[in-house]
Amino acid sequence: MRQMRLVVVGAGGRMGRALTRAVTEMAGAEVVAGVEREGSESLGQDVGELAGVGNIGVPISDDPLAAFAQSDGVLDFTTPKASLWFAELSAQARIVHVIGTTGWSEGEDEPLKAAARHARIIKSGNMSLGVNLLANLVRKAAAALDSDFDIEVLEMHHKHKVDAPSGTALLLGQAAADGRGIDLSSHSVRSRDGIMDPRKTGDIGFATLRGGSVIGEHSVIFAGEGERIELTHRSEDRQLFARGAVKSALWGFDQKPGFYSMADVLGLNA
Ligand SMILES: NC(=O)C1=CN([C@@H]2O[C@H](COP(=O)(O)OP(=O)(O)OC[C@H]3O[C@@H](n4cnc5c(N)ncnc54)[C@H](OP(=O)(O)O)[C@@H]3O)[C@@H](O)[C@H]2O)C=CC1
Numbered sequence: 489m490r491q492m493r494l495v496v497v498g499a500g501g502r503m504g505r506a507l508t509r510a511v512t513e514m515a516g517a518e519v520v521a522g523v524e525r526e527g528s529e530s531l532g533q534d535v536g537e538l539a540g541v542g543n544i545g546v547p548i549s550d551d552p553l554a555a556f557a558q559s560d561g562v563l564d565f566t567t568p569k570a571s572l573w574f575a576e577l578s579a580q581a582r583i584v585h586v587i588g589t590t591g592w593s594e595g596e597d598e599p600l601k602a603a604a605r606h607a608r609i610i611k612s613g614n615m616s617l618g619v620n621l622l623a624n625l626v627r628k629a630a631a632a633l634d635s636d637f638d639i640e641v642l643e644m645h646h647k648h649k650v651d652a653p654s655g656t657a658l659l660l661g662q663a664a665a666d667g668r669g670i671d672l673s674s675h676s677v678r679s680r681d682g683i684m685d686p687r688k689t690g691d692i693g694f695a696t697l698r699g700g701s702v703i704g705e706h707s708v709i710f711a712g713e714g715e716r717i718e719l720t721h722r723s724e725d726r727q728l729f730a731r732g733a734v735k736s737a738l739w740g741f742d743q744k745p746g747f748y749s750m751a752d753v754l755g756l757n758a
């Protein structure tokens with residue numbers, strides 16, 4: 489079977505470089521193009537050199553249209569604005585679009601779903617097996633415990649991260665809300681400062697820590713009277729997410745157009 493031809497967008501970023509490394513280490517796919525924004529310092533540099541795997545003869549360009557036209561799929565860990573544009577281009581090219589980008593605003597899934605009429609879009613706030621399994625456990629725990637158990641989601645990431653709460657924290661909060669059978673947006677508390685009303689029963693709280701080089705740590709805390717349950721995941725290597733993204737792309741290659749999640753890829757929805 490022929491190799492799946494992949495484009496890495498944001499190829500000079502932390503995840504972009506991890507994605508190139510993952511593709512070169514895994515069977516079934518190759519990097520045929522790397523894209524960065526107009527004016528980027530990475531333009532013209534070799535994608536492999538930038539990722540530390542040696543020259544692969546693929547210079548970074550600022551032309552996603554040309555790159556997508558010669559590919560079967562796109563690995564995209566950039567910004568919501570860029571990912572919305574890449575989804576339109578992926579739909580035009582009828583290819584696979586793996587979106588790991590986080591920091592989405594409410595309603596931004598709608599244009600992605602429209603693009604997924606033609607593209608195979610796989611989007612997740614976390615591409616690791618461990619976090620997606622954790623989400624299942626959180627859903628079960630939230631369904632089993634009544635609202636006397638207060639749910640708080642705590643996350644810590646490196647100092648460069650710009651969005652909060654993290655995509656993973658929101659994914660875990662959604663799993664808790666689903667388990668409880670409530671709407672997340674009307675029950676989530678994303679910040680606390682100064683004097684305020686006491687915590688409302690049924691709220692789901694989010695707390696964000698930023699600092700140093702932390703790859704990603706998430707805990708969901710179920711705090712009851714006299715006891716506390718904590719479910720935690722610690723990511724120790726960014727390659728974890730990159731390998732999950734390549735696995736998603738290979739899975740998406742055989743699917744019909746649609747809007748999928750990592751849980752679909754891992755068979756956790758069955
Ligand atoms: N789902 C998951 O498992 C994971 C998700 N993430 C998410 O992935 C995203 C990226 O994270 P990270 O790699 O750390 O961030 P970086 O800032 O290191 O990388 C993002 C890259 O995308 C580039 N970029 C931005 N806009 C465009 C554009 N229009 N065209 C081409 N390239 C563009 C940036 O270029 P420039 O610097 O010039 O702006 C940069 O090189 C974040 O949203 C993060 O939360 C991260 C890890 C795991």
Ligand SMILES: O=C(O)C1=N[C@H](C(=O)O)C[C@H](O)C1
Binds near residue numbers: 590613
């Ligand atoms: O920005 C990151 O680094 C990460 N972002 C994702 C998120 O927002 O949850 C996934 C991972 O935790 C790393």
